[in-house]
Amino acid sequence: MLILPFLWLIPAAIATFLAVILIRAAAFRPEKEAPVLEEDIALDEEKIVADFRDMIRCKTVSDRNEALVDWAEFARFEALLAERFPLVHEKMNKKKLGKTGLLFHLAGRSSAEPTVLMSHYDVVPVEEEGWEKPAFEAILEDGVIWGRGTLDTKATLCGVLESVERALAEGYVPENDLYLSFSGEEEIDGDSCRFIVSYLEAQGVTPALVLDEGGAVVDHVVPGVHRPSAMVGIAEKGGLSVEFSIASEGGHASTPPAHTILGQLCRAVTRIEGKPFPCQLSEPTRKMFDTLGRHSTFLYRVIFANLWCFRPILDAMAKKSGGDMNALLRTTVAVTRMEGSRAYNVLPPKATLGMNLRLLGHDTMESACQRLTKLADNDKMSLRVVSGMNPSITSSTDCGGWEKVKAAIHNTWSDAIVTPYLMMACSDSRHYCRITDKVYRFSAMYLTKEERATIHGHNERIPVQTLLKTVEFYTRLLRSI
C-alpha cells in the first residue's frame, strides 16, 4: 500500500525520457552551409588525359622483395613527370629522398603556414586473368580510362601536378610555402615518406595542412542520409600482426591427449572472439555521426542525437554484424592463420596461430598484446609481435587547414556533406603526424561502390569526368593556401 502512491512516477519518468530524446532529435539539425563559390576553372582536358594515360602505362609496381621491382619503370615515371610538368621542375626545388621519395618546394610569400600535398605513385600488382582489359595500357573507352593505379592513386598525383603546372604558367605565387610529397613505396610501407618527413622536420617545417589520399565522395554512408558524403580522414587505426605458438612432444595421433596443442589454440580463439575489445566512440567517429546524423531522417536523428543512451544498442548491433560498423567502434581481431602438423596422423610438435588486429583509440600494441595473452589464458603459449603500429593521432578540425580542404570540396562537389571520419586503412600520411596534427586524408574523387571495389582488385578504372573534377579540386585548393 505504501508503494502505490509512487507508481505514477514510472509513466512520468518514461514520458520525460521520451520528451528529452525527441526534443534533442528535433534540435539536431545541420549548420548552415556557405554559399558555393562560382569560379572559372579552365582545364586542358586533352593534356590532362594524355599525361594521365602515360602515367598509367608506367608499371610502377612496388614489392617488398626488391629483386622483383622493375626499377626502369620507376625511372621512366620520374622522367615522364619532368617532361610533362616542366614548370614544376623549373620553378620548384626538387629533392630526391630515400629510394623513391620526391619532394618539390615552392616558396610562398610566407613560410609560416606551409601546405604539403601528398600522393604515391607505386601501385599494387595485378592478376591479368581477372581483368577485362589490359591493366597497363590505359585504354580509353566510352569516357573511362582503364588501368592499375587510376584510382589508387595516380589520379590525385595527376590532379596535384596538373593544377600546380597550370598555376605556375599563370604566375602563381602561393601565400604560404607549398610542398609536393610523393613516394613510390606506399603500398609496401617503404621508407621514402619517412625520409621526407625527417628532412622537413630537420628544416623546422611544421605544416599547417597535409593532404593525402583517403576517403572519397561517396553515397550511403549513414542510413537516412540522401546526399553524398565527402569523407575526410582525420585519423587512422593502427595495425598489429601477432603469432601465438605452442610446442608439444608430438607423437602418434592414435593415443592423443584430451586436448592437442591445436585444440588449445582453438580454445584461445574461441575465448578471444567471444570477448571483443570494448566499444569506443572515438573522436573521428563521434564527429562523423554528429555531422552526417544531422542530415538524416527524423527516425535516425533520434538515435544519432542520443548516442548517450543508444550507444549500448549500437554496440550490440555492431558486435553481432561485424563489418564496417563494428570496425568503427572497436579494435578488431581477425584470426587469419593456423598451422599444426604436416600429417593427419601425427600430433603437431609445434602449432601456431596468426591474428591481425586493427587498433582503435586508446588501444596500443602493448595493451592489445596484454589483453590477448590474458584471454588466451594458457601459460604454455607464447605471443610474438610480427609487425605493428599504434593508431595515429587525431587531426584538428578547428584550424585553417581543415577549413581550406572543406571549402575546396564544397565548391567542387556542392551537393556533398563534408565530414571527418576514421580511416580503416593505413597510408603514408601517418608519418606526418610526427610533425603536425593537421593531416587530412581525402581522395578527391566521386566514387561509386562498384568503382571502390576495383581498388587493389580487378578492372580498376576512372571516368575522365571524375579525373577532371580531381584537377578542379586541387586548382581550388591551391588558390586558398
Ligand SMILES: [Zn+2]
Ligand atoms: Zn593508395
